[in-house]
Amino acid sequence: MPYQWFDTAPDDSGAASFRLEVWPYRSLPRAGFVWVIGLTAGGLALPLLAVVGSSVMWGLLPFAALVVWALWHAIQRSYRSGTTHETLLLDRERLHLTRHDPGRKDRIWEANPYWLRSSLRSDGPVESYLVLTDGQREVELGAFLSPEERIALRDDLTRRLAKLH
Numbered sequence: 001m002p003y004q005w006f007d008t009a010p011d012d013s014g015a016a017s018f019r020l021e022v023w024p025y026r027s028l029p030r031a032g033f034v035w036v037i038g039l040t041a042g043g044l045a046l047p048l049l050a051v052v053g054s055s056v057m058w059g060l061l062p063f064a065a066l067v068v069w070a071l072w073h074a075i076q077r078s079y080r081s082g083t084t085h086e087t088l089l090l091d092r093e094r095l096h097l098t099r100h101d102p103g104r105k106d107r108i109w110e111a112n113p114y115w116l117r118s119s120l121r122s123d124g125p126v127e128s129y130l131v132l133t134d135g136q137r138e139v140e141l142g143a144f145l146s147p148e149e150r151i152a153l154r155d156d157l158t159r160r161l162a163k164l165h
Contacts, residue, residue, distance in 0.1 A: 020088040
């Protein structure tokens with residue numbers, strides 16, 4: 001699951017305090033990136049071996065280099081956009097939600113957990129749209145997660161909210 005809960009209160013304190021980290025799923029890890037670029041460069045170099053020493057190679061080489069560069073650039077851009085993440089701090093007095101998006105100011109929302117409710121809406125921009133509301137304001141949580149992950153996150157959040165009361 002691309003989220004993780006941390007119990008931030010000391011074990012012997014009897015207090016309930018949680019931190020949630022939510023991040024987008026990454027289908028290609030950094031080690032896989034190296035393999036993709038290497039295999040692409042190798043695959044494009046094989047046909048060029050047939051024309052080594054001729055002027056045709058110099059006509060094809062810039063296009064092969066352009067393909068490798070474009071793939072490299074596209075994957076790096078995907079990694080940068082994948083730095084989006086959300087941090088939720090939850091204790092008996094307050095809930096503090098921060099969304100970090102690359103190139104934008106952090107968006108922060110605070111609420112009293114006593115009034116807080118989590119729900120899944122079917123009329124949202126994504127399937128099983130997870131929202132938190134305190135009765136006055138509504139905020140999304142984990143919009144980049146899959147529908148199954150949002151359902152599991154809602155269940156986890158509901159259990160932790162129940163521990164606070």
